Amino acid sequence: MTHITGGAAIVQSLIKLGVDTIFALPGVQNDHFFNALYEHTDHIRVIHTRHEQGAAYMAMGYSQSTGKPGVYCVVPGPGFLNTTGALSTAYAVGAKVLCLTGQIPSDAIGKGIGLLHEIPDQLSVIRSLTKWAERIDSPEAAPGLVTEAFSQLYSGRPRPVGLEVPMDILAKSGDVDLTVVEPEVRQPELDLDAIDQAARLLGKAKNPVIFVGGGAMDSGEAITELAEMLQAPIIPGRNGRGVVSNAHPLSMMGPDGYEPWGKADVAIGLGTRMYTQLNRWGLDDDLKVIRV
Template sequence: MTTCGEFLVKQLEAWGVDTVFGIPGVHTVELYRGLPGSSIRHITPRHEQGAGFMADGYARVTGKPGVCFIITGPGMTNILTAMGQAYADSIPMLVISSVNERSRLAHSNGYLHELPNQRAMTAGVTAFSHTLMSVEELPAVLARAFAVFDSERPRPVHIELPLDIITAPADHMQVLPRVQLARPAPARSPLHEAAAKLAKAQKPLLLLGGGCVEAQAEARALATALDAPTALTINAKGLLQPSHPLLIGSNQSLIPVRELALEADVVLAIGTELGETDYDVVFDGNFKIGGELIRIDIDPQQLMRNFAPSIAIQADARTAMRALLELLPARESDTQSPGAQRAAKVRAQLAEDFGGWAHYRTLFDKILEVLPEARFVGDSTQTVYSGNHLVELDGGRRWFNASTGYGTLGYGLPAAIGAKLGDPSRPVISLMGDGGLQFTLTELASAVEAKVGIVVLLWNNYGYGEIKRYMERRDITPLGVDIYTPDFLAIAKGFGCAAERARDHDHLQELLRNAPSDRPLIVEVMEAAPFAP
């Protein structure tokens, strides 16, 4: 007999799922019956939150949904934080969980792992959540999930299978081919209106967000066609190469870029929420748009949030960019164009603002000398905060972290593991602080077990340094921020990792060159004794 759980594995495999993150439990073992005979690789994290973060990192580098198998009750409560991070950053994630038998749902009789309503808990962190009440529902519900991933604003989807459904016969079910939906194209009238305004603009500004991550070539061509200085959100880093004359980085919270936004006569924002943690990380409410705002987004509701546009276009970012490029006059890249000169002026002003950050700039320069193709996956820590402003990379999906949006700690290590599993060909560096690393430190064991060779650059300041400074600036006596810090190197070695404290930049580069390919390398950098520039 083929059970529903076995059929589920076959259907996922047929639709391109190659990796599942999960921790088996008595309520999910029947989901595992079909895995050994499939091509799907199973990764066992040490906590369901780690499973969700791994799935998130995997999804960000592959563009495919990260898939998790999660047990009833505590498994679901544990993964909610990771789902919240994925929801905030529009990451496709498929969370498949068990739930008690249909006859036992919502009785509160104290059954194992029982919750009054799992779906209610996931309501705020999913595109939708569904309880499977018959085997025959499964293909249609999966198709709905993949429709979200393929053609809408991608976000987590939760499907729960009652225990009696997981084991129900599915011999009569046939594996269906995947129907891939097209993403929405822009309406003709507002697109032509937008193109006309942009063609006449004297001081245009282009704002690109994570929704543009699949449109690298189009983004570069559009910036050039508009001759528009271009700011990128954190999740859009790399869309314009570092040498692009119109790039002004990810510095929308700083005065030079804010002045540019005020003086722009037309601002085109594509695939960006225009949200606080990309445009107002100083939290003073002073990012303002002076001219007309044109917004393009796949989510119609997002078009009306934060900043109201004069023209709103619901469309996939890449499709809309291609359509706009057909309506705009072609232009060659020119370092002396008006837009390039405006961008160069802003970059010069920013360089002065970052004069005191030379040690961070040197740190990243030294890393990229050894690992020029590295992907950086970060937590909330000083190297991430500084890198958000300083680091520019050639290519998207190479810089992402949890310092924006939902802003959870503990993300950087498991997400880096997922990223490396999604793309083993590229070096992955996890940027972690000593506080954040302690949230998910046990996932080092998962990486060793899965033979994942990542580098964890551990910035150690013996506590929650940024929060401590925040308290001190507000005349609050620091409390709860000077935490006990363990010997990370000893712990990492106990997990089977390579681990060493970097003495200087030369030593750091030596460690990076010799990083093992089959297990993590933890490189500790002490904030109290930073490297000399």
Template sequence: MSEHAVTVGEALVTLLEQAGVDTVFGIPGVHTIELYRGLAASAIRHVTPRHEQGAGFMADGYARVTGRPGVCFVITGPGLTNTLTAMAQARADSIPMLVISGVNATATLGRGRGHLHELPDQAALARSVALWSHTLTDPAELSTVLEQAFRVMTGGRPGPVHLEIPTDVMKLPAGTQSFTPPAHTRPRPSSADLAAAIDMIAHARHPAILIGGGAVGCADAVRRFAEALDAPVVSTTNARGVMAGHVLDVPASPSFGCVRDLLAEADLVLALGTELGPTDCDMYEDGGFALPETLIRVDIDAGQLSRGAPAALAIEADLGAFLEDLLGEAGTWRGTAGGGAQRAKATRDLAKASLGDTYRSHVGLIQDIWQVLPEATLVGDSTQLVYAGNMYVDAPRHASWFNSATGFGTLGYAAPAAIGAALGQPGRPVVALLGDGGFQFTLAEMGSARDCNADVAFVVWNNAGYMEIETSMTSASITPIGVTPLAPDFSAIAAAYGLPSRRVQSREELLQALKDLPRPCLIEYLDSR
């Protein structure tokens, strides 16, 4: 009997194991079964969502809490197109995601003969949202191509990448290959840029710091730098929790007038790892966000530095490396500023006071959830509770508050992303904050949660429709239409999937349900309109 030749599909699974991948999200199909040939014998866990969009969102949630790429297996054609929305959200929020898809047999590509799942140019479609897309045609290049995928996905500003493998290539012998994830050299600031930054910092008396999602991976360095500088730190949505509970923390949106005043009155602002996007800094689109001319921007993406607010000093560097170098020279600038804690407290107080009654109540409920489940990660969709929290929420640690209501702003994110987060951090509960409208985009993922026994509580804020859109229409003197889709009996659907559930109508009942119900579970909050 001849020795079995390892196929491309089998080799891919082995190489992913060598890369440290422990979970793959995907739905098998006739065009990807060869990718599954080696999966059963591997240590990689496979999670089956109910829709490929869910696979992408699960990979996103997994990546956010682990810091490692989320990986998807999807079929040719509709499998990939269904995943594109999740890839676009990952692109907007700089989340590393590896999407591996099938594509039609090599000889059929570009022929337009109507083969199953055929697209005119699948890779081109992926490139519209991916940082990089590649079609593997030579089995011997598998490890080299995978290395390139990891290098692009994690080497600079993270994001989604796409590798497609023709169905005939999946079956070919791959030969002996091995894979070691590329070791990235963190780009450090030039000596001239570092000296210029130190000079500006040393002359500042009332500095302020504005951080984005790029600060999550170096939270400790951000805290130490803020303390040494004695500067208030404004956290955008994806940075919430980096300065958790610190006297210098301002966990409030730059859309607040008082936060804008803090930044405008500073004699130096350091914008660290943030794209300064409108969904963070100008939520109400009033055009009032502005930064002083004395602005230092630090970002790993040179292209991003050329967009948005012009900086007196734009530094292309890994943020952690920049802060390490800066802290190494702290003796030349430490102690030049002061009053950071007082300025931070004054801004926090003003931001809280600026919240309307409804948002203030919502923010209080969010904080109460963490009182009941202090280790919980809260994952949100575009819904009222989440909009309120994005304006102001004091998250207990980094990556404990994230959602799709910024950046690309998709609906249907929270349920699958919460499952991915729960699988990425076993033992840490996850609360998915959902609207009754948005939840219906990915309602079936309750079944996925049951399949893998994910530690997730699905909290459905039921206000009988798209209330935020209805309010916007009314404010614009447009007769609301299309904003009251019928909601199903969520508890009945939860029961059909084997999930315990409870309907509640008060804060106290909601918090008690979180204490009582085993997870995964569903809690429906009936909000009076």
């Protein structure tokens, strides 16, 4: 056990989970978090933005470009609400973003006192824009909830998560177990029969084509290898741009995929619903479609 503040418990948990960059706009409700960050400038770089929206969009861009979770920290109420556009976008494109927001004192939440940056039921707003969100209500709870946040980020479909921390919890000290275990990654079981069937279809294909979406953002290397083996064009959707470099000879822009779609005998969609292709470009009886 280590006797530290809630803010320090969160910072040290983030460090143990590999976070090295935080995008932020400090304020009175999260002062003690930044006090703790100041003690660890050799491990975490804080990028101070001019507006909360910038912090959230930077975290999303960081995640999309590195494959690692992007973390941002802002004050509650209007500070958090300024990030909702970016958080909604992160949800839509499947970006791994952790929203870490402050909160008014614990004993004032939900009472409508009119404190600085108080809004009704902030946690419900966070939950409406993320796949998972919780409130840290004690320093002792911080490591477990931060770890669970990362488990959620890496499990299932990537989408943002949220943690809110009342300002008194950031300042409060407690005896904290800083043992942070590797986040549990919960994924569906592989359907080996379906994989075998897909491999057989692709092995016989004469004109295969690959469509990629934002859900394949972390799989660019494997997709490139598959495309080169099949000599199949790679066509990104709007959210799939950047999965494979545009400079690759098999890479095409989205609209250019219409022609190979018409000639394809097997189409594989990776991390994409293939909405445009399936609903607007038309299907024929000979085309086999594989979606992952």
